[in-house]
Amino acid sequence: MDSVRPAAKTLGPRPGPQPTVSPHSAASDVLRRCEVLGFALRGVAPVQPSQWADHLRAWLASGKHGSMEYLSAELDVRLSPERIFQGTRSFIVVGDQYARRGDPDRPRAGLGRIARYARGRNYHEVMKKRLHSLADDLRAAYPGSDFRTCVDTAPLLERELAHLAGLGWVGKNTMLIHPRVGSYFVLGVVATNLELQPAAAPTPDHCGTCTRCIDACPTNAITPYSVDGSRCISYLTIERRDQIPPGFHAPMGDWIFGCDVCQEVCPHNSERTGEVDVGSILAAYQPRRNGFDLLDVLGWTVQSREEAFRSSAMKRAGLALMKRNALIAAGNSLRDCPDPRLLARIRELAADDREPGTVRATALDVLEALAA
């Protein structure tokens, strides 16, 4: 989940008469349009400085962002989101649900699992397309107003904005959790210079005395309301480009892209019989697979990786990174379930001079651990 500064920095005012509609009516209209576009969650957040500035500063100072340097860039904007675009008066915040509470998974030996958010089509594309159409419609409906879309790619604390917009609370695993939907959803934001009535009140915290996510995290990355990004499997498998220290290999289990453990164990994501889901999951998020065969990944070429990742959020993971992750998962799989072909392939990669250094070195680490 990366972040890049958007090019345009100013919101309107655009030519034309200013809207005369009240902030309350405008917000109702905007939220109805979001519903029509299929956003399962939607709300309006006020423009105010972050309440958690000290928390974020301490998080960065202790290096919990690992190599994600972009998180410390433009800190002033993250902490004072009105600076995102000059003239911002409100944030429209939406959520796309990609999996249901209690969504089952079928791990098996030899399969490298991918996180649920990446199993269907690329959420950046699915959200951006609808947010752009929302922005175009709103520009026409509210002359003089301007709207700019942000999905992951702007220096905003999206979860804090979503909390302020009434979409849920920030749990101890730092996920934004909706009391009925759970946390299997992604967020998108539209900044506007139109004044919109914000949500009446943020959702209260429902974590209580629960510590399931903290206890279950395989790499001990969670302390209450804080994730050490540099230890998180999502970071290790997607963001970290170099070799992964062998101490993390066993805890990574079968995950080769992202991790869902702290969401799977959360009681707010467990199945509830008789309860109707809030919102619905768009067809675009229909899972195409829950993982890849490890032997296949270890044999991928540039072209086969490209085909496998077409219109997927995984497409930013390069070939060497995927082979590195698959090697680690293969080592873990072999410990429980011997597979001569998989073992032979790891040996081949360790000895193949044409493979990148990270791949060969990871293969050697895995072989060493298997021999121990």
Ligand code: B12
């Ligand atoms: C960097 C990043 C990561 C990093 C770091 C994660 C982290 N916890 O910070 C890594 C690569 C590890 C990661 C992993 C994942 N990510 Co990510 N990630 C981001 C990104 C780009 C920035 C987050 C950030 O600023 N982190 C810095 C920390 C300190 O901030 P924060 O955790 O967001 O918390 C702030 C506020 O929530 C506030 N706060 C609000 N209320 C409260 C209450 C208390 C008590 C406290 C103390 C603080 C607090 O405090 C913080 C500010 O200091 C956002 C998109 C965005 N622009 O926001 C997506 C985002 C947070 N990720 C998302 C997802 C889906 C994931 C994964 C589930 C993917 C996966 N399955 O592998 C995992 C989940 C791991 C986890 N438990 O957080 C979604 C979350 C949706 C949701 N329902 O919450 C986002 C919003 C992307 C999106 N557009 O939907 N991610």
Ligand code: SF4
């Ligand atoms: S995503 Fe996985 S590794 Fe990251 S905090 Fe959650 S359980 Fe821990």
Ligand code: SF4
């Ligand atoms: S597992 Fe428990 S502590 Fe963790 S986020 Fe869910 S409710 Fe909160």
